[in-house]
Amino acid sequence: MIRAARPAVYGAAAALALTLTACTSSESQDPVVVGLITKQEENPYWVTMREVAQDTADDEGVELLTATGTSDVDVDSQVTALEEMVADGADGVLIAPTDSTALLPAIQSAQEAGVLVIAVDTPVDPEDAVDAFFATDNLVAGELVGRYAAAKAAELGLEPRVAVLDLAPGIASGELRREGFFAGFGLEQDDPRLVGALDTQGDREEGQAAMEQLLAQDPGVNVVYAVNEPAAFGALDALEAADIDLADVVVVTVDGGCEAIKDGVRPGSIDATSQQYPENMAREGVRAIADAVREGEQPSGFLDTGVQLITGAPAPDVDSRGVAYGVRNCWG
Amino acid sequence: MATTGSTVPTERGAPRPPLVSRELRVPFILLILCFAAWGAAANLTDILVGVFRSIFDMSNFQSSLVQFAYYGAYFALAIPAGFITNRFGYKAGVLTGLGLAAVGGVLFLPASQLLVYEYFLLALFVLAAGLSILETSANPFVIAMGDEGSATQRLNLAQAFNPVGANIGVLMGAVLILPRLTSEAEKTILGPNELVASQEADLGLVLTPYLGIAAVLLLIWLLIAFRKMPLPPVSAALEAVPSGNTAGRLWKNRHYRYGVVAQFFNVAAQTCVWTFTILYAQDVVGVSAEGSGWFLQASLILFLVSRFVMTWLLGIFRPTLLLLVMALFGVACCAVAVVSMNMLGLIAVVAISASLSLMFPTIYGVALQGLGDDAKFGAAGLVMAILGGALLPMVHAAVMDTAGAAAGYAVPGICLALVAGYAVFDLRTRRDPAEVAS
Numbered sequence: 001m002i003r004a005a006r007p008a009v010y011g012a013a014a015a016l017a018l019t020l021t022a023c024t025s026s027e028s029q030d031p032v033v034v035g036l037i038t039k040q041e042e043n044p045y046w047v048t049m050r051e052v053a054q055d056t057a058d059d060e061g062v063e064l065l066t067a068t069g070t071s072d073v074d075v076d077s078q079v080t081a082l083e084e085m086v087a088d089g090a091d092g093v094l095i096a097p098t099d100s101t102a103l104l105p106a107i108q109s110a111q112e113a114g115v116l117v118i119a120v121d122t123p124v125d126p127e128d129a130v131d132a133f134f135a136t137d138n139l140v141a142g143e144l145v146g147r148y149a150a151a152k153a154a155e156l157g158l159e160p161r162v163a164v165l166d167l168a169p170g171i172a173s174g175e176l177r178r179e180g181f182f183a184g185f186g187l188e189q190d191d192p193r194l195v196g197a198l199d200t201q202g203d204r205e206e207g208q209a210a211m212e213q214l215l216a217q218d219p220g221v222n223v224v225y226a227v228n229e230p231a232a233f234g235a236l237d238a239l240e241a242a243d244i245d246l247a248d249v250v251v252v253t254v255d256g257g258c259e260a261i262k263d264g265v266r267p268g269s270i271d272a273t274s275q276q277y278p279e280n281m282a283r284e285g286v287r288a289i290a291d292a293v294r295e296g297e298q299p300s301g302f303l304d305t306g307v308q309l310i311t312g313a314p315a316p317d318v319d320s321r322g323v324a325y326g327v328r329n330c331w332g
Numbered sequence: 333m334a335t336t337g338s339t340v341p342t343e344r345g346a347p348r349p350p351l352v353s354r355e356l357r358v359p360f361i362l363l364i365l366c367f368a369a370w371g372a373a374a375n376l377t378d379i380l381v382g383v384f385r386s387i388f389d390m391s392n393f394q395s396s397l398v399q400f401a402y403y404g405a406y407f408a409l410a411i412p413a414g415f416i417t418n419r420f421g422y423k424a425g426v427l428t429g430l431g432l433a434a435v436g437g438v439l440f441l442p443a444s445q446l447l448v449y450e451y452f453l454l455a456l457f458v459l460a461a462g463l464s465i466l467e468t469s470a471n472p473f474v475i476a477m478g479d480e481g482s483a484t485q486r487l488n489l490a491q492a493f494n495p496v497g498a499n500i501g502v503l504m505g506a507v508l509i510l511p512r513l514t515s516e517a518e519k520t521i522l523g524p525n526e527l528v529a530s531q532e533a534d535l536g537l538v539l540t541p542y543l544g545i546a547a548v549l550l551l552i553w554l555l556i557a558f559r560k561m562p563l564p565p566v567s568a569a570l571e572a573v574p575s576g577n578t579a580g581r582l583w584k585n586r587h588y589r590y591g592v593v594a595q596f597f598n599v600a601a602q603t604c605v606w607t608f609t610i611l612y613a614q615d616v617v618g619v620s621a622e623g624s625g626w627f628l629q630a631s632l633i634l635f636l637v638s639r640f641v642m643t644w645l646l647g648i649f650r651p652t653l654l655l656l657v658m659a660l661f662g663v664a665c666c667a668v669a670v671v672s673m674n675m676l677g678l679i680a681v682v683a684i685s686a687s688l689s690l691m692f693p694t695i696y697g698v699a700l701q702g703l704g705d706d707a708k709f710g711a712a713g714l715v716m717a718i719l720g721g722a723l724l725p726m727v728h729a730a731v732m733d734t735a736g737a738a739a740g741y742a743v744p745g746i747c748l749a750l751v752a753g754y755a756v757f758d759l760r761t762r763r764d765p766a767e768v769a770s
Contacts, residue, residue, distance in 0.1 A: 258618055277517040306520030324615035324737045329517045
C-alpha cells in the first residue's frame with residue numbers, strides 16, 4: 001500500500017494522539033510485549049505486516065519487538081530472533097516460519113518459557129505445534145479464481161485448455177491453492193482439458209519458462225492459473241512473446257499485491273486475482289496476544305484472515321470486487 | 333503616520349470611518365465565525381462521500397447523494413433565505429440560519445444510532461439549508477455593518493475566514509475520521525454482529541465533528557440572540573424587486589446568460605474535483621485512508637494561495653484571457669488525471685485547484701458587467717448556479733462506477749472546457765450596446 005508523505009502537522013497530531021493513548025493505556029492496562037518475526041526485510045508483503053503490527057501495537061498500548069530474516073529460507077535468523085524475544089520478556093510472538101519443521105524446537109522452548117506463539121501466513125508441521133495459526137485460507141483463494149475462470153471461459157465461449165503454473169512440491173500454500181483452483185474450476189487431475197502443470201517457484205522468469213513449455217505442448221492454451229502474481233506476469237510475458245491475444249485467454253492468480261492490481265488486473269491482462277490481507281494477520285495477531293495477557297482469552301486453532309476476488313471484468317454468478325477496491329486494499 | 337484612536341486621518345484631513353462600527357464589532361466577529369463554520373461544514377462534506385461509501389459499502393453514485401443533499405439544499409433555500417432576511421431583517425435571518433444548521437448537526441445523533449444512510453442525507457440537507465439562510469443573511473449584514481465605502485473590504489475580510497474554515501473542516505476529517513475508520517480488509521473477516529458494531533463505531537466518528545459544529549453554531553446563536561445590537565436597515569440590494577423587464581433583459585444578454593451557464597459548470601467542476609480527490613487518491617493510486625485527506629488539504633491550500641496570485645495577475649491581464657488560460661490548464665490537468673493513473677495523476681488532481689481559484693469571481697464580474705440595476709437581480713441567478721455542485725458530482729460518480737475511478741475526472745474536464753468556451757466567447761464578442769444598461 002502506498003503511504004503518502006504526511007505534513008508535519010499530521011505528525012504532531014499523531015504524536016499528541018499517541019501520547020494521550022499511551023498515557024491512558026499505561027495507567028489502565030498491563031504492559032504487554034509482542035514480538036513479530038517476518039521472513040525478510042524488502043518484500044512489501046512483510047513490510048505491510050510490520051507497519052500494521054506497529055500501528056495496532058500503538059493503538060493497543062502494546063510494546064512491539066520486530067525481527068526479520070534475510071530471505072524466505074533463513075531459518076537461523078528466525079531461531080535467534082525468537083530466543084532473543086523470549087529473553088527480552090515477550091508475552092507472545094507472531095512468527096511467519098521460513099521452515100515448517102526446522103523451527104519447531106525453538107518454538108517449543110518459547111512455549112515452555114510461557115510465551116504464546118502464533119504462526120502467521122505460513123503453517124508449521126504439525127499445525128498444533130503453535131498455539132494458533134492466522135493466515136489466508138489458500139483453498140478458498142484457489143477456489144475463487146477457479147470458479148471465476150470457469151465462468152469467464154463459458155461467457156467467452158471458450159473450450160478450456162488449461163495451463164497450471166504451480167509453486168513447488170511440498171509447500172502447503174501452493175498445494176492448497178492448486179487444490180482450490182481444481183475444485184472451483186471443476187477440473188480433475190486426469191482431465192483432458194488440462195494441458196499440463198509445471199512448478200515455477202513463484203518466480204517470474206521460471207513462470208515464463210514454464211508457460212513457454214506448456215504453449216509448446218499446446219498453442220491453444222486459453223486458461224492460465226498461476227500460483228502467485230510474479231508467476232502470472234511470467235505467463236503473460238510468454239503469451240505476449242507468442243503473439244497470443246490476451247483477450248482470448250483467461251489468466252487468474254492469487255495474492256493481491258499492488259503491482260499486480262495496477263499493472264495486471266486494471267488493464268485487464270490478468271483477469272482476476274484472489275486478494276489476501278497480511279494486515280489482518282498482523283492486527284489480529286497483536287490483538288490476540290494483548291487479549292490473552294490482559295483478559296486470559298487464549299487464541300487457538302486457525303483464523304481465516306480473509307480473501308476477496310478482484311477483477312475488472314466480473315463473471316456471471318461469481319461474487320467479486322472491482323479494481324478500485326483492489327487498489328485500496330492491496331499491499332506493496 | 334500617527335493614528336489616534338480607531339480613526340485614520342485621510343489625505344484631506346477628514347477622519348476615515350472605522351471598518352466596522354464600534355457597537356457592531358462583537359457581532360462582526362461572531363459573523364466571521366459563521367463564515368468559518370460554513371466553510372468547515374462544506375468541506376467536511378467532501379470527505380463524507382468516501383466515508384459513507386466505506387461504512388455502508390455502497391457505489392460511488394449512491395455516496396455522491398451526499399453532495400446532492402448538501403448543494404441541493406443551498407439551491408432550494410436561496411430564494412426563501414432572501415425572503416426571510418428581506419421580511420424579518422438580518423438578525424432574524426442569521427438566527428434562523430444558525431438555528432436550522434445547528435438542528436442539522438444534532439440530527440446526526442439519531443442518524444448515527446439508526447444506521448440509516450438516508451437519515452444522514454436528511455441531516456445534511458437541514459444543515460445545508462440552515463447554512464444557506466445564514467450565508468444569504470450574513471453577506472449583506474456584513475456589508476451593512478459600517479461605512480458604505482469600506483463595504484467590499486469588510487466583506488473580503490469576513491470571507492477570508494471561509495477558506496480558513498474549509499481547511500479546518502478537511503483537517504477534522506483527516507485527523508478525526510479517516511485514520512480511525514474500520515479498514516475494508518478488516519471487514520472481510522468480521523461476522524454480521526461485528527460488522528454492525530464497526531458501522532456504529534465508524535458513524536460515531538462522523539458524529540463527533542458535526543456535533544462540534546452544531547455546538548459552535550448554537551453558541552454563536554446564543555451570543556447573537558441575547559445581544560442587543562443597533563441593526564442597520566436591510567440594504568437596498570435586498571429590497572430590490574426586479575421590474576417586469578429585468579428578467580427579459582437578462583435573458584437577452586448573452587454575456588449574462590452564458591455566464592450563468594459557465595458558473596454552473598464552474599461550481600460543478602469545483603465540487604467534483606474536491607469531492608473525488610480523496611477517492612482518486614485511494615482508488616487509483618492506492619494512498620491509505622489516513623494519507624488521502626492530506627491531498628484534499630493540499631488542494632484547498634493551493635486554491636487559497638492561487639487566489640492571491642490570480643488577484644495580482646488580474647491587474648495585469650484581461651480577466652477572460654486569464655480565465656481561458658487557467659480553464660485550459662484545468663482541462664489539461666483533468667486529462668492527465670484520467671490517463672496517468674499514478675502519483676502524477678494525483679498531483680494533477682490537486683493542481684486543478686489552481687485553475688479553479690479565479691473562476692467564481694471572474695465569471696461573476698464578467699457576467700454582471702454593464703448590467704446597471706439589473707445586476708442586483710442577475711446576481712441571484714449566478715448564485716443559484718450552485719445547482720451544478722448538486723448535479724454533476726452524481727454524473728462524475730456514475731462514470732467512476734461504470735468506466736473506472738480515474739475516468740470520472742473527464743466530467744470536471746468537460747465542465748472546465750465549457751468555462752474556457754465562455755472565456756473565448758467573451759474575448760471574441762463585442763458587447764452589444766443593448767446589453768449595457770444606460
